[in-house]
Amino acid sequence: MRSHILGRIELDQDRLKQDLDYLATVPTVEEEYNEFSNGFWKNIPLYNATGGSEDRLYRDLDGAAAQPTGHAAHVPYLNEIITTVYNVDRLQMARTRNLKNAIVIPHRDFVELDREVDLYFRTFMVLEDSPLAFHSDDDTVIHMRPGEIWFLDAAAVHSAVNFSDFSRQSLCVDLAFDGDFDEKEAFADATVYAPGGTPDIPHRKPFTxxxxxxxxxxxxxxxxxxxxxxxxxxxxxxxxxxxxxxxxxxxxxxxxxxxxxxxxxxxxxxxxxxxxxxxxxxxxxxxxxx
Ligand SMILES: [Fe+2]
CATH class of the missing domain: 1.10.1720.10 (L-proline 3-hydroxylase, C-terminal domain)
Structure with missing residues (x-):
């Protein structure tokens, strides 16, 4: 597994709740790549290539800056996290993603894009504790805990599931670099970058x-x-x-x-x-x- 914990922030539950309440009011629509999923899978773009509130397709920005969508102003706490924790100069897309009673089938991302896959840097932070929600990355299954900021190796074969109805709202911030980079460059706030945290890796049964x-x-x-x-x-x-x-x-x-x-x-x-x-x-x- 190349996915790993980059750092952790303490979430302000009161401010977070107001943002989550707004996100819950946004209607669910058909997702890009909805053939990969069933059940409840809801992506809401906060920053993207066009600023369009309905533009959910990840694509290369080619040096242009990611634009806030109409949703960004309605989630001031998450907007503050995006713009103060992460290096916005490298920001490609930021979106919330929720999955309930649903699975995203194993796939690889970025294969349709132009850069070398290692120049894409996807970070993922779960905002709510959902004990039956998991990610997988090649040989490992992960249970992410709220506030952990993960590098998610989306170029590897990976998948996500929530076996329950518990909401698993999360913040996915995509960055991209033009050449060799150190992963601490993903952060505007250097104090957040604290790799080496021990992940919660659930036990899996042997396969015969x-x-x-x-x-x-x-x-x-x-x-x-x-x-x-x-x-x-x-x-x-x-x-x-x-x-x-x-x-x-x-x-x-x-x-x-x-x-x-x-x-x-x-x-x-x-x-x-x-x-x-x-x-x-x-x-x-x-x-x-x-
Ligand atoms: Fe993916």
């Missing part, structure tokens, strides 16, 4: 050949009509068992082959390529049309 065989036996129940459901089911398993998130797609391909449906095999291979391989900016994918 028997588990794999039970998974592949889903060939007995998979249909084109539940293909998407099977994918989301498979994507949840690596949070419980010690197995790589990318195995989700190899299981889906294996199940589809065993079911003997060539179209299904093709779609399983395509979603694997789309999520963790290469894709074009704005390219979309359908799990439900055949």
């Amino acid at each position: 050949a028997e588990h794999r065989e039970r998974i592949l036996s889903l060939a007995n129940v998979i249909e084109r009509e539940n293909f998407r459901d099977v994918l989301f089911l498979l994507a949840k398993l690596h949070f419980t068992y010690d197995v790589h998130p990318a195995d989700t797609y190899d299981w889906l391909i294996g199940i589809s082959k065993r079911a003997g449906d060539d179209k299904m095999v093709e779609k399983a291979e395509q979603i694997k390529g789309f999520a963790i391989g290469a894709r074009e900016l704005g390219e979309r994918f359908s799990l439900t049309t055949w």
Whole structure:
């Protein structure tokens, strides 16, 4: 796992609550890359390329400054955190992200963009304690605690889940650099940068050949009509068992082959390529049309 804790801030719960109350009033809309998720997944842009309150697509700014959206003025505490904790000269996008009773399937980010992936620097801070909400990064599952500022290695295969209805509002601040950089350059406030914190890594059960065989036996129940459901089911398993998130797609391909449906095999291979391989900016994918 390359994701790690960069530092921690003490959240002012009274000020935070006012911002969270505003965010709860913003209507939920269809998300960019909503094929990656099911359930409640709500992203609200606070800073982005255009200042548009509905502009949710992450893209390169090419040296231009990120603009505050109409939402930024309604969340003064989060706006203060963004502009005083982080290096706004490198800011690409800042948004709140919430996930409830939902999963974002394993994927890699930035593959549709121009920079070398190591020049993108995604930070993530959970704002609320949600005990059944987790992130994964390659070989590790993480439970983030409120106030921890994480470097999230979005160029690796990663996933996020909330197995509960507890709100897991979070602040995702994306920075980008033009060349070699030290990660402390991500911060305007040097006192916040304090790496080396011990993360909360939940225990996962061992994964055996028997588990794999039970998974592949889903060939007995998979249909084109539940293909998407099977994918989301498979994507949840690596949070419980010690197995790589990318195995989700190899299981889906294996199940589809065993079911003997060539179209299904093709779609399983395509979603694997789309999520963790290469894709074009704005390219979309359908799990439900055949
Ligand atoms: Fe991601």
